[in-house]
Amino acid sequence: MIIYKSQAEIDLMREAGMILAETLARLQAMARPGLSLLELDKEADRFIRDRGCIPGFVGYQGYRHAICTSVNDQVVHGIPTNRKLREGDLLSLDAGLIHRGFWADAGVTVGIGKLSAQAQRLMDVTREALGIGIDQARVGNRVGDISAAVQQHVEAAGFSVVRQFVGHGIGRDMHEDPQVPNFGIAGRGPLLKPGMVLAIEPMVNAGGPDVALLGDGWTVVTVDHSLSAYFEHSVAITPDGPEILTVVPKSVLRQEIHSPLASEGPGGGG
Ligand code: MF3
Ligand code: CO
Numbered sequence: 548m549i550i551y552k553s554q555a556e557i558d559l560m561r562e563a564g565m566i567l568a569e570t571l572a573r574l575q576a577m578a579r580p581g582l583s584l585l586e587l588d589k590e591a592d593r594f595i596r597d598r599g600c601i602p603g604f605v606g607y608q609g610y611r612h613a614i615c616t617s618v619n620d621q622v623v624h625g626i627p628t629n630r631k632l633r634e635g636d637l638l639s640l641d642a643g644l645i646h647r648g649f650w651a652d653a654g655v656t657v658g659i660g661k662l663s664a665q666a667q668r669l670m671d672v673t674r675e676a677l678g679i680g681i682d683q684a685r686v687g688n689r690v691g692d693i694s695a696a697v698q699q700h701v702e703a704a705g706f707s708v709v710r711q712f713v714g715h716g717i718g719r720d721m722h723e724d725p726q727v728p729n730f731g732i733a734g735r736g737p738l739l740k741p742g743m744v745l746a747i748e749p750m751v752n753a754g755g756p757d758v759a760l761l762g763d764g765w766t767v768v769t770v771d772h773s774l775s776a777y778f779e780h781s782v783a784i785t786p787d788g789p790e791i792l793t794v795v796p797k798s799v800l801r802q803e804i805h806s807p808l809a810s811e812g813p814g815g816g817g
Contacts, residue, residue, distance in 0.1 A: 549716060549724045551742030556649065556718070557783050557792075560744060563600070563646035564781055564792030565799070567653050570594045570642055572795060573804045574614070578657050580634050584616040588627035591642055594803075601645040603721060610765065615641040615654075622709055622750050622758050622767040622775040623654075634660035637670065639777045643721055650721045652746045653793035654779040665753060666774055672704040673751040673776040680729075680747050684782050684789040688739045694731030697749045701729070709750035709775075711758055712767065717746045717781050739784050744792070748779035 552560065573594055574587050592613040595602045602613035617625035617639040618632075625639070632638060641654035656670050680697040701708050714727030725737045729749045752758075754773025761768060769775050783790040795801060 549737065549743060550718050551740065552718055552744055552783070553742070557742070557744065557785075557790075559647050559649045560651065560718070560781065560783065561790075561792050563644060563649050563651035564653070565795055566595070566598050566600055566646060567642060567644050567651040567781075568793045568795045569801055569804060570644070571640060571653060571655050571793075572801075574640050574642070575655060575657050576805050578632060578638060578640075578659060580632055580660055583629050583631045584618075584625075584627040585629050587616060587640070588612045588614050595642075595644045599646075603643045603645045603650060607721070613642065615639075615765075617641070617766070617775070617777070619774055620769045620772045622752070622769060623712060623777055624765045624767050626763055626765050632659045635662060635666070637662065637666045637774055637776060639775070641777070641779065648719055650717050650719070651781050651793055652717055652721055652779060653781060654748065654777055656776040656778060668704070669706060669751060669753050669774055669776045672701060672706055673749055674778050676700045676729075676749045676751065677747060677778040677780060680749065681780060681782050681789050681791060684739060684745060684747065684784055686739055686741055686784060686786060689734055690725055690727055690736035690739065691731045692733045692739075693745075693747060694728045694736070695733040697747075698730040701749065701751050707752050707754070707756040709752060709758055710756055712750055714746050714748040714779070717744050741784055741786050743784040744781060745784070746779055746781050748777060750775065750777045
């Protein structure tokens with residue numbers, strides 16, 4: 548069942564989305580060789596709680612962290628460990644939070660230092676695919692229009708879309724109807740109407756589409772060990788077109804994101 552959101556509810560989800568976008572920007576600014584995945588997770592947890600929000604992944608189906616960190620051939624749901632980032636890593640960050648009862652869910656792939664040409668192109672094509680998918684998230688279109696647009700862009704670049712995991716509606720629950728696959732047929736699927744909010748999240752492999760689950764029960768990897776990238780935004784369907792909720796508006800200047808002392812508080816020495 549699709550749950551439509553009122554304007555007031557979308558306003559709350561916009562607040563949630565902005566805080567989540569700031570969180571991801573902060574993590575992106577921190578990510579560099581030598582930093583561990585657990586340090587990123589710790590910062591995300593602190594950053595989200597400091598703003599009065601709940602890091603919603605914590606406790607979700609037994610998950611124990613605020614973010615997912617998926618490196619190189621890991622697709623999504625990688626568990627943060629003490630593994631340190633290395634030059635050339637392709638790091639996918641996925642975070643979610645709950646703000647006044649409403650979820651925001653978003654993710655980004657980040658290159659650590661200088662990437663290989665293939666990794667760079669994979670990251671660029673995946674980011675573009677999300678944008679092209681979002682552009683189809685319009686009243687009167689169908690979910691299949693989003694799916695087909697994402698798939699077409701990815702496959703035209705010689706990459707493949709993951710089938711086993713899909714985007715989703717989002718609201719008071721992280722995962723609501725409808726499912727939003729990254730593959731499909733234009734003109735098919737649920738009709739897009741004002742008040743729907745969708746988490747659109749292309750997962751793109753440099754090689755084949757098949758993925759497998761590691762023994763930790765969470766981490767999803769490519770079967771052929773090819774690189775994978777992922778981007779996600781929570782997007783509201785409005786009469787005026789798609790509104791990306793998980794962004795920091797340009798008018799909002801945020802100091803903490805790029806501050807090296809951000810985690811130390813006032814007077815923190817460094
Ligand atoms: N953000 C992911 C999604 O879109 C969910 C992360 S799983 C969790 O489905 F356990 F970490 F929450
Ligand atoms: Co999601």
